[in-house]
Amino acid sequence: MEEIIKKYKGIIPDALLDEINSNSDQLNRKQLEEVLEKTKAAYEFAKIQPGEAIGIITAESFGEPGTQMILRTFHFAGVAELNVSLGLPRLIEIFDARKTIKTPSMEIHLKKECNNDVDKVKKIAAIIKQTRFQELVSEFSINLAKMQVEALLKKKKIREIGITPVTIIKILQETLKSCIVKSDGDKIILKTKVENSELTEIYKLKEKAKTVFIKGIKGVTHVLPVKRGNEFIILTAGTNLKKVLQIKEIDQIKTTSNDIFEIAKVLGIEAARQAVINETTNVIKDQGLEIDIRHIMFISDVLTISGVFKGITRSGVTGEKESVLARASFETPIKHIINAALSGEKDELNSVIENVILNQPVPVGTGLPDLVAKMKDEENEK
Amino acid sequence: MQQEYVYKKINHIVFGILSPKLIKKMACTKIVTAELYDKEGYPVDGGLMDIKLGVIDPGLRCKTCGGKLKECVGHFGYIELARPIIHIKYIKVILDLLQSTCRECSRLMLENEKIEEYLRLLEKLEKEKGILQKKRKIKEILVALKKSTKCPHCKAKQIKIKLEKPYSFYEKEKRLTTLEIRSRFEKIPDKDIEILGINPAYARPEWTILTILPIPPVTMRPSITLENGERSEDDLTHKLGDIVRINQRLFENINAGAPEIIVEDLWDLLQYHITTYIDNTVTQIPPARHRSGQLLKTLSERIKSKEGRFRHNLVGKRVNFAARTVISPDPKIRINEVGIPLEVAKELTIPEKVTEWNLEYCKELVKKGPHNYPGANYVIKGGVKKKQITPDTQEQLHNELEPGDVVERHIINGDVSIFNRQPSLHRMSIMAHKIKVLPGKSFRLNPAVTAPYNADFDGDEMNLHIPQNEEARTEADILMQVQTQIITPKNGSNVMGCMEDSITGNYMLTKYLSFTKEKAIEILGKIGIEEFPQFKETVTGKELFSALLPKDFDFYGESKSNEPVIVKKGKLISGTIDEATIGESDGTLLRTIFKSYGPEVCANVLTNSFRLGIAVLLEEGFTTSLKDSDLSESIKEKIQTVIKDSKKVVDGLIHRYHDKQLDALPGKTLKETLEIEILRELNMVRNRVGSIIKESASEFNPTVMMARSGAKGNILNLAQMAACIGQQALRGARIKEGYIKRTLSVFKKNDLSPKARGFIENSFKSGLNPIEFFFGAMTGRDSLMDTALRTPKSGYLYRRLANALQDIKVEYDNTVRDANKTIIQFTYGEDGVEVSKSDKGLIDVKSIIKQVKGG
Secondary structure, rough: OOOHHHOOEEEEEEHHHHHHOOOHEEEEEEEHHHHHHHHHHHHHHHEEEOOOOOOHHHHHHHHHOOOOOOOOOEEEEEOOOOEEEOOOHHHHHHHOOOOOOOOEEEEEEEEHHHOOOOHHHHHHHHHHOOOOOOHEEEEEEEEOOOOEEEEEOHHHHHHHOOHHHHHHHHHHHHHOEEEEEEEEEEEEEEEEOOOOOOHEEEEEHHHHHHOOOOEOOOOOOOOEEEOOEEEEEEEEEEOOHHHHHOOOOOOOOOOOOHHHHHHHHHOOOOHHHHHHHHHHHHHHHHHOOOHHHHHHHHHHHHHHHOOOOOOOOOOOHHHHOOOHHHHHHOHHHHHHHHHHOOOEEHHHHEEEEEEHHOOOOOOOHHOOOOOOOOOHHHHHHH | OOOOOOOOOOEEEEEOOOHHHHHHHHHEEEEEOOOEEEEEEEOOOOOOOHHHOOOOOOOOOOOOOOOOOOOOOEEEEEEEEEEEEEEEHHHHHHHHHHEEEEEEEEEOOOHHHHHHHHHHHHHHHHHHHOHHHHHHHHHHHHHHHHHHHEEEOOOOOOOOEEEEEOOOOEEHHHHHHHHHHHHHHHHOHHHHHHHOOOOOOOOOOOOOOOEEEOOOOOHOOOOEEEEOOOOEEOOOHHHHHHHHHHHHHHHHHHHHHOOOHHHHHHHHHHHHHHHHHHHOOOOOOOOOOOOOOOHHHHHHHHOOOOOOOOHHOOOOOOOOOOEEEEEOOOOOOOOOOOOOOHHHHOOOOOEEOOOOOOOOHHHHHHOEEEEEEEEEEEEEEEOOOOOOOHHHHHHHHHOOOOEEEEEEEEEOOOOOOEEEEEOOOOOHHHHEEEEEEEEOOOOOOOOOHHHHHOOOOOOOEEEEOOOOHHHHHHHHHHHHEEEHEOOOOOOOOOOOOOEEEEEEHHHHHHOOOOHHHHHHHHHHHOOOOOOOOOOOOOOOOOOHHOOOOOOHHHHHEEEOOOEEEEEEOOEEEEEOOOHHHHHHOHHHHHHHHHHHHHHHHHHHHHHHHHHHHHHHHHHHOOOOOOHHOOOHHHHHHHHHHHHHHHHHHHHHHHHHHHOOOOOOOOOOOOHHHHHHHHHHHHHHHHHHHHHHHHHHOOOOOHHHHHHHHOOOHHHHHHHHHHHEEEOOOOOEEEOOOOOOOOOOOOOOOOOOOOOHEEEEEOOOOOOOOHHHHHHHHHHHHHHHHOOOOOOOOHHHHHHHHHHOOOOEEEEEOEEEEEEOOOOEEHHHOOEEEEHHHHHOOOHHHHHHHHHHHHO
């Protein structure tokens, strides 16, 4: 049986062969051959034909459902507590290849040893979450008499995240080099080095002190341990994939971010391609729409084919077309024409829109085949 | 119309800057005066409307080519500028060049060896990594060049050059005249500028500074004659008039030896006029205006934006042989037909070539003429002269008709047409239909094809096109016909199917109806089926439906309520037919037929089942009324308790919140937690009520029947009509305070109870109180806004996608490549399967196995 199936390798896609193979015990030899022949015929029928303008079909497949998508950005991604941007705005974000996305977030999976223990998970979550100085302070005040900033610490919170006031002072002193940091009971006092400094400077100091980064992973503003299936995972707001992947307890394989640029940087362009597929599928599914995976893969390929994650914008994929007329007819026509004139660019007219402009047949689909005729002279020469 | 054959094809287009020499060469005359017309209203020689530049008045002949209006495309002229003027669009390049070349010797400030090296590097980069990498490298070189302070060739010290926007250059405090700039540029050797990405063959640097200005032909700036006989000139002509006038004055002043200041002022003025002539939206300078204050539309504005030359005229083509009118439904025509009014049929034509074999037929057409249908409107003699058929010419044309002529005949039944509804979002928005001439004044289409067009009949209009040659007609016939488009390439589901009433009809039919033999045959007769099996005295609905199916059709599927639907040997054995089997996008039965019997049979089954559904409803009668949403007292009570219980739960939550006993969810405040919990509880009310209604409602309740069959609506809609509308949510939360601490001024402050936050207890039937109505209106307005804001956003996304992807196609070697032949995928979608030929993106191995085992 295996042998018969093997014969069709390369003729029928492996996935289909596997499916037949898993069902082969129900069939006798003759039936199996018939199934294989019929599958082959079905596959041959379904194969795409050369010349098919597959790009425009993909564009249509996204453009048409786009009109049905909800504009409302925020949606709850499974849990009520964490907002994730979805719907049309998110789709635009992905296709634009925006560098900064609206709601960056990570899905952190943990290694088997610790993904069942709530306490352990919470501990890891606490390590990941970034803490800024203002979160540890219950009250900031400016002492006008002494011209200093006084910060009243939240004792409970400090204990929770496992840090001592001494280390806080140390960190503060290291980051705010222009001032003197002192401890005064529950308070931390910040003073500028310059004598008789102005009030505005003190105020600036206060604001600066608030944002001093104390602990955790930079960029991760919220963490949320959630039970998914029978394991706990950590959802975050804000991403920093590189740092998170360095944490021992984390499952490096499953952990992912929704920031595609970050993935491209940390894990490479192939990972970014997969990330685009995943994120797009996610958006489409969430909207209750159905778009074939081939279109999603296709668009991911287009976005990442150059080795860098590039958006479908005038500075991205469209802006890099070879044809001057194609670029000019999209956006900023004058800029393109001027630059083309300077460098004496040549438009070879081998894509669609230039030929539309010139009233010539377009080189896709039925416009593709050419008739090659042998001229009489040529024949005679031979 | 003249028949033309394409015998030449544009192979490529090269872009470049016009050199003064070339401008002179392509010009036919020199413009010397700003005057337009003389006293008689005749264009002045050497003026801007000189008839050497082309004609825009009927009756005149072009002095250059002798063509009349519409024959002559127009010719360029030129003016000699008294002083060189900067072309505003090249301002950046001019700055780059000034900064990177020596002020004394005009060489690029790089050693000779380095120049050679960079040239080689750039060439290599372009070959290996593309133009983009090259451009990036050029930018790098430029930045480095601008820093140099000493020329390596003549050792001259460099002075920093600054651009004072929009168009003045300063070397320290001294302003550089365009004369100086131009003379510097003239000296730059060809090799040096290549490094900056400028191709000296097409763009010498000095050409960016104009000494000669081309004057566009008048045909491109026609004047319009107003009602009072006055002429109103085009914006460009106005602007050119200014330019010529100022130029003239500048010449005079220079020749008269006027003081420097006056010359410079005029020079600047000329620069201003030429700048606004090229681009009237340059920042820092006041745009040129009409006397009325309206902005002039000059060259750049003509090209730019949606209404510009590119997107409006070049990419957007207009056509003849098209018709547009209101659409209306007609289930009696086939899905690949379109009903057109007689008036349209007499106006649209198809060119029919006269041969020996159809001479008589064509003569008949000509004889009938334009007013008797089917006739003809024009005869084209010898492929050149188009002659209208009028009562005067008819006789002669009829007699002289001979093989080789072309008759433009009226369209008749069965001709191919292309039918379209905007917005054309996918390829099913334009499909080929066969013509069917019908009485009436609207386009008729089968309601089953409204789904792909996204059309309805509330006043929608659609366009119809008639392909004019054999190639176009065959292509439309084979590739674009409606039945070939049943399966969408989006996800492999069917875009056409039975809708609304026809689904209800088929559902009722296959669920419980049966007819007498006579009735059954009558119904089949009504829908046009003449072949059917021997019926018994009573015919069940299933048997009746089976009459539509192919004789050897096997099918295993599921209905909407997940019961199996089995068809064996063309007979529906069990299960009810509903949305899941014949509906749009879910029609598994239709898809199976499409796959095994092809588009024609599928279209037949679709058309017939559609008609059958309606015929059954006509026979049986079907209505929906207020009665459908009547509830018994016990059910009402049940619903009331559900609502009351939920209210109690909410009250409890609010109490716990006030007593601070509520546990906050991680990352949320107490108040947010409360809102989330309350919303969760109240959202469940609707579902609970829905399930009570679902259980209690009779299966034969028409509204329930529509919901169950998937024809229209769902149980929740019924619940909203009969029992309770439920919580109104705005932006994923309950309605928030608009006044201080309350939603409306009728409530107490800080009222968190359901009714104060948009919970509607009433049903549509019982009626809403004013407050509830207001909350309902709020969510209604919100969703209206959402749609209004969404359309342009998604439209733009679509435009960008289409523009970026349009030239990507499958090549003959089965790879997917773009226009540069860059491979994007080695095999399309990793398996080379086209979605519109697959079954929801898959090849259904399971059903093949089933088929083999069964057969």
